Amino acid sequence: MKLQSFFLPASAVLVTFLFFTASCTKNMEAPSEKVPLEDKKSAVQALALQMVWQDEFNGSGLDMSKWSYENGDLGVNNEQQFYQTANVAVTGGNLVITARKQSVGGKPYTSGRINTNGKFSKRYGRIEANIKLPAVQGLWPAFWMLGTNIGTPGVGWPRCGEIDIMEHVNTGSSVLGTIHWWNTSYSYYGGNTTTSPTNFHVYAIEWDPAGIRWYVDGVQFHSANIQNNINGTEEFHNNFFILLNLAVGGNLPGQVINDNALPATMLVDYVRVYDIVNTPGGAPIGSVISLRGSNNQYASGENGTQAMRCNRPTVQAWEQFTVVDAGGGKVALRSMSKYVSSENGTQPITCSRTTIGDWEKFDWVSNSDGTFSLRGNNGSYISSENGTQAMTCNRAAIGGWEKFTY
Incomplete structure (x- = not known):
């Protein structure tokens, strides 16, 4: 319901930038x-x-x-x-x-x-x-x-x-x-x-x-x-x-x-x-889990010494995370006594924090296909990057690389 005296139909092309594909009809x-x-x-x-x-x-x-x-x-x-x-x-x-x-x-x-x-x-x-x-x-x-x-x-x-x-x-x-x-x-x-x-x-x-x-x-x-x-x-x-x-x-x-x-x-x-x-939903609070990406590899905390990657074929200590209730419907992930940080989406995620701040809090999002996704406080989702580079928390939407199983 536009306020001005001119109107372009909603079905027309976006005047400046078209940043999503055409919507589907149901x-x-x-x-x-x-x-x-x-x-x-x-x-x-x-x-x-x-x-x-x-x-x-x-x-x-x-x-x-x-x-x-x-x-x-x-x-x-x-x-x-x-x-x-x-x-x-x-x-x-x-x-x-x-x-x-x-x-x-x-x-x-x-x-x-x-x-x-x-x-x-x-x-x-x-x-x-x-x-x-x-x-x-x-x-x-x-x-x-x-x-x-x-x-x-x-x-x-x-x-x-x-x-x-x-x-x-x-x-x-x-x-x-x-x-x-x-x-x-x-x-x-x-x-x-x-x-x-x-x-x-x-x-x-x-x-x-x-x-x-x-x-x-x-x-x-x-x-x-x-x-x-x-x-x-x-x-x-x-x-x-x-x-x-x-x-x-x-x-x-x-x-x-x-x-x-x-x-x-x-x-x-x-x-x-x-x-x-956003509550923990189906998050297994208190459990020790391993995050497996769509590439069938596991995310590693890298002992907190470098950016996390999702490229491990097997699970060892660095690939195990405790799901912690971070309050306010959020969860945190702890490995080797350190917490995963979204780094606010400005650089690859790490598992290097000794305490839980905003960057260490995530929404556990249960997807309809049985997978889950993790959304940082910046509103973006963690991506496995298909295991080809360091994991990030900068995705605006959930695609295959943003889905995990455990």
């Missing part, structure tokens, strides 16, 4: 009734989620301690609606935003838009909502976020950054996930997937220092790399607030609007925000 049909996320297969089941904010919309009106209305003609994206409070309701356990054929303030349509600016914002975590969308020609519902510094002089949009968790236009089955930012010029990067928009679905992002990942009903369909501010993405390491709206017309859906289908509604069952607490 067909995820679901029944129209509300289905709890807990009852669906989800990539987040391996993570511990700690709720920090929510609105279940169980009252009789909008909770003004959490939300504010954005009313009027906002003059963006060539949209045709006048936003007003009357088009936002809370009833039947849902937030209901209604688009109507109604002339107000010089605009031929009315609708609703709300946000949490000044009342709640978040940096990193899982942000999700269970939403049922209208599939009407000319409508543009969105669940999205903006950087809280948007009103700071010299910032504005797109320098504040924008995360579109879900956008849908017209009558199609595709939903979009996109980021917008400034990198010497306006830049954006988007993906899409296919679903049944007129049924309830859980639309979510999981966001951490390494990247942003988009999900529908727990199935990931898109990701964006923001690690170390790659391609000018420093905006996405700041706090963002949440928005929900239902636009009518505009540069993305076009100006052909099906008046006969109005009024039409966007229903939101809930919005929930979590901290992602």
Whole structure:
């Protein structure tokens, strides 16, 4: 949901840098009734989620301690609606935003838009909502976020950054996930997937220092790399607030609007925000293990005298590690009375530390294929480097070299 008066379709080529391949498309049909996320297969089941904010919309009106209305003609994206409070309701356990054929303030349509600016914002975590969308020609519902510094002089949009968790236009089955930012010029990067928009679905992002990942009903369909501010993405390491709206017309859906289908509604069952607490998961705390890479060789601590390598065909003392609970859902690996250090990803990893600091703490990530990966405090994963060079902790995503067995 862009703020400016121009818009490039999310399916177009990235204006500046394309740093991920095209997203895949999945067909995820679901029944129209509300289905709890807990009852669906989800990539987040391996993570511990700690709720920090929510609105279940169980009252009789909008909770003004959490939300504010954005009313009027906002003059963006060539949209045709006048936003007003009357088009936002809370009833039947849902937030209901209604688009109507109604002339107000010089605009031929009315609708609703709300946000949490000044009342709640978040940096990193899982942000999700269970939403049922209208599939009407000319409508543009969105669940999205903006950087809280948007009103700071010299910032504005797109320098504040924008995360579109879900956008849908017209009558199609595709939903979009996109980021917008400034990198010497306006830049954006988007993906899409296919679903049944007129049924309830859980639309979510999981966001951490390494990247942003988009999900529908727990199935990931898109990701964006923001690690170390790659391609000018420093905006996405700041706090963002949440928005929900239902636009009518505009540069993305076009100006052909099906008046006969109005009024039409966007229903939101809930919005929930979590901290992602990476627990040891399946880590064998207290056990002595050996790390075997995808090259079928073992990682060696090298007795702490040089960088670690994953090139040992057999296990001896230097290839044995005790899995230690490092607190806060992290683990540490100890060999020969010394701890493995990520070296913050700036140089090859070592097993030379006598105490556990941040660089010696790792998330134990259980993969669906029975392997596991180790993520350092820098948000990157340890790589075996296929045994051809010293191991590193600088990978933004999990590939074969970042998977281990024990």
